[in-house]
Every structure is written in structure tokens, then in C-alpha cells.
Amino acid sequence: MAQPIAPSEHLLFGRVPKRAAQVRPTVPIAFPLKEGQLLQITDVQGKQVADMVAFNMHDVREYLSPSHTRAINNSLVIVQGMTLYSNRRNPMLVLLEDTVGRHDVLFPACDRRGYLEDYGIPDHPNCKDNFVNVLAEYGIGEDDLPDPVHWFMHVGIVAKGRFEIREPLSERNDYVLLRALTDLIVAVSACPQDQNACNAFNPTDILVRVYD
Template structure:
């Protein structure tokens, strides 16, 4: 039976079956996973990113990047590219639909537009991120703060792209951590307050050689009255080799297939 020659009813039933399986997996009780600890001797580099500014780094496969939200900022945005082929980059749509969730926290992975795993979320003390609304823009800054000349994530990522020989067309979707966005019944977005605390952090483990850009600007739906983001800290460190029961590699069937597609590049 050819999967590309079925009726609309067949595809609908197949979709519903996969959705129900994913929801069952999502809601199932999991054995607690051992935390992946960052030891001081594993730290390779530390960088402070001032409020409104950006930073980029090459992150080889197996290393991790900790984003430490020292100021309790409402949003730190991240863009990812395959450092060996910059035409491959983070894809928000695939990341959501392949894992059947917008809750991209510990255990989840970030997919590229080639169906491979760019990075794994091995720790997330905040537990909330957004990859639907996108980063801040001059227009969102005008709406929120009354000025389009303030620094913003879209332009920060365009500046990053230019430094590495890319153009603005190479800047696509991003994920903004420390951002609790709720989708309303009419499809609009609403910020849920009270979930971001100073000292929260996210650890991203590189599953291929990455170019990572970080923009320290508020999420466009954040309730900030003024544009006053404080500094955040970026820490590049050597993560331990994933064990056989690694949470991210075994979280769901879709993730396992993504790792199969990725690992073959480094076999």
C-alpha cells in the first residue's frame, strides 16, 4: 500500500491516530531522569550579554550552552544553524509538529528544516518558552515602548547573519526562552505573568556542530513597561556523553528518528 496514494479519510484517520499516540506519551508518567550537571571544570567560556545586545558562538557537537537569566528578563531568543552547512537551520514548525507540542522544555529537541536534531534541551528551570510569535522587531518595540529605534531581536539576528556571510533571508524562526505564552481560543497570544525568576537557566546540548546566536531582548508580548532588560550570562561547557537512557534521545519516537538522521552524519 502506497502511503502517498490514500484517500483524505485515510490521512485524517492516520493523523488522529498519531496525535492520540503522542498525547498518550505526553501525559504518561515517566521515570525521573538524572539531571545533567554542569561542573565548574567543564566550563569552557563565559560571556555576559548586555540588555538589548546579542552574541554568537560556534558550539561543537557534544558541548552545551547554558543561558543564565541572571536578571529575570522576559525573554532571551536563540537562533541555530548547522555550522557545517549554514543553509540548514532551526525550524519552528517541524519542531512543534514532530513532537506534537509547543511545550519545548527539558527532554525536548530542536529540529532543523532537514529533519535532524540541532540541539537538545537537557535542563530548563523556568519551563516556559515560545517559538510561535517570533522575536522582537522595530514594530513590536514601537507598540510596546513607543520607539522603533530600540534594539530588537530581528535586527540582532540579521547582524549575526551578516557577520557569517549570510543575508537577512537566512534569518528565519527562533525560540525565545523564559517566555510564558498562552494561546487563546481565538488564536491570539497572551503573556502569563509570574513564571520567570532571576537565576533561571536553560541548557542546550549541541547534537551537531552549531552556530548559535543569542539576542537579549524582551519577548514582543512581555508585559515590560520600559525597555530595561538586564544582562544575561552565556556559558559554553562540555556536556557528558549521552547515556543509553538519555531523556532527550528517548523522549518520543519522533525524537529517536531525528537522532538517527543526525547521527549518521557523524558515523
């Protein structure tokens, strides 16, 4: 069972969300997030991964980069209080609260070809297509997509450095809370992976809220 990380303070007390959306595995969301706004991503039923990508609102060639975030923080994992960085090494978001403490910044988004090659399933719903569909209006195409941050995804590293995808540690209503450090375009996909333990073989909804 996940051991929750106690928030340093409850930053949402008395706040009313400016935006709220229930994100289903086949219905992603993209939205602007202004500097200083808070983004809460909640696992509604538990054991569900939320893929997230983010871009500089004023220049979408700058994007949230898991590899730069790993390098600058000298860590394979994201922990409460950590800053997330862009491909230009600029701070984009800071993780203020985290009730789970286990997320992934190693894997790419799941995609159509992966489901076909790994499981023999053509045209399976996937996070990459989800992102392409909702980011088109911002001029962001398939080849512009960076690797996402996978909130709540539980990846183990076993013998000889092999990856092991495990069920998320998140339980009902666990969440992460981030503050935007610059103006962003953010997209969130409730991962539709149902062929391995990524979402405990049962994809469910993610709740996204934005607060001023």
C-alpha cells in the same frame, strides 16, 4: 511562581566554562557550538527572555526550526528532554535541564517595524537587528533568519486562540541547558522589549556559557 523542574543530573558539576558572556539587550552574541558541547542560558535577574537562533555550521541554509520542532514533537511547548529539529528535520539540540518549564516557539523575533507600528517608536532596539549585526560575519543576512526559540518567554492562548504575552516565570539564575547534536553557529539576544510584559517591562541581561 514558576515550579522548577528538577534536573535529572547536574551535568555541569566540576566543569569550567569554555566560553562565558554576559549578553545585554543591545549587545547580542554569536558563536560556534561544536557537537557534544553544552550550552547554558541563564536569566541573571529573572523575567528576561533570551531569543536564540542556530544554524548548521557547515551549511547555514539549514537552521533550527520552531515549526519543525513543534510538528515532530507534536507539541506547542518545549519540555525537558525534548529534541529541537532543523528545517531539514535533523536533530540539532536536546534540552537536558530546564528550571523554568515555560518557553515560546510561536512568535517571531521582535523587529524595528513592529515597534513603530505597535507602539509608534522608531528605531527601537530589537532582536532581529541584533541577530543581523552578529551573524553577518557568518554570511547570514536578514532574509536568512528563521524564527527564534524564545527561552523563558511566557505566552498564553486565550479565547478564540488569541495570544496573551505574560511576564516570564523565570526567576533569578533560572536556566536551560542544551547539548549540541551537530556543529552549530548559535546567536543569542537578550530581548530589549520594554513596551509589554515580555520582559516584565524591564529588559535585563542573559548569561551564556559553553562547556566541553
